[in-house]
Amino acid sequence: MYKEFYVFDKQNKKPKKALIRNYTINDFPALIQVQKEAFPPPFPSDLWWNEDQLNNHVKQFSDGALCIEIDGQIVGSMTGLMVEFDMHHLEHTWEEITDNGYIRNHNPNGNTLYVVDICISPRFRSLGLGKHLMQSMYEVVVHLRLERLLGGGRMPNYHKYVNSLNASQYVEEVVAGNIYDQVITFLLKCGRTPVAPVPNYLEDEESCHYGLLMEWKNPFS
Incomplete structure (x- = not known):
């Protein structure tokens, strides 16, 4: 390229x-x-x-x-x-x-x-x-x-909400625009769409060790 x-x-x-x-x-x-x-x-x-x-x-x-x-x-x-x-x-x-x-x-x-x-x-x-x-x-x-681009994004603001929202609920609130998450929101702006939060994805206390699997589907495949 x-x-x-x-x-x-x-x-x-x-x-x-x-x-x-x-x-x-x-x-x-x-x-x-x-x-x-x-x-x-x-x-x-x-x-x-x-x-x-x-x-x-x-x-x-x-x-x-x-x-x-x-x-x-x-x-x-x-x-x-x-x-x-x-x-x-x-x-x-x-x-x-x-x-x-x-x-x-x-x-x-x-x-x-x-x-x-x-x-x-x-x-x-x-x-x-x-x-x-x-x-x-x-x-x-x-x-x-x-078929797609795929990757697990950090959820660095999730630790602030872990006592009130499970991981899926947190993602829903970010997608709804009610919570700002610097990584997930950035990936949404890039055209990626959430698939599912994956537990124990990486050692990351801020994300409570979750990674949000997000994809971009090839529109020509």
Whole structure:
């Protein structure tokens, strides 16, 4: 993929040239730096991308290894893999389905593009880059004639409501617009639709260890 376009800063409304492309081995230092900026301490540094993981992304499924540049600087990335997913059996963990981010389980004959990670440097989040990366991954789904894009989103505000709402009720309130959740609401704006909350999806106290499975169906499949 190689896609050039312009994005606009919400404050000064000036256009900035952007580029989305497949990342390569030469980009690894910049990609790791974005992770450091997006997830600073006390976030554990061993959870940032490492070079072995990034190598696997490029070698196993380069179509699903995307980065975004602003004025020639890498400021974000998005990674996916292909899996054969049964929508009648939803329970899984992020570690299981992504091979803990190493994607050695990538299935080139799979029916689903599964999101491993999306990451934007905080300094550039006002430009709407995450939505552009998501749209580009939808284009990969169409290009490869897959059935859907799928991924588990965090529910970071759920811990504030866990005593009054179960996970499904919380999602319903977010979709109704009665509760704002920075991750779920962002994914809704990107065109993703909720499937079901999955318990024990990842170690995340804010989400009470849930992940909300959300999909985008290929309209041409």
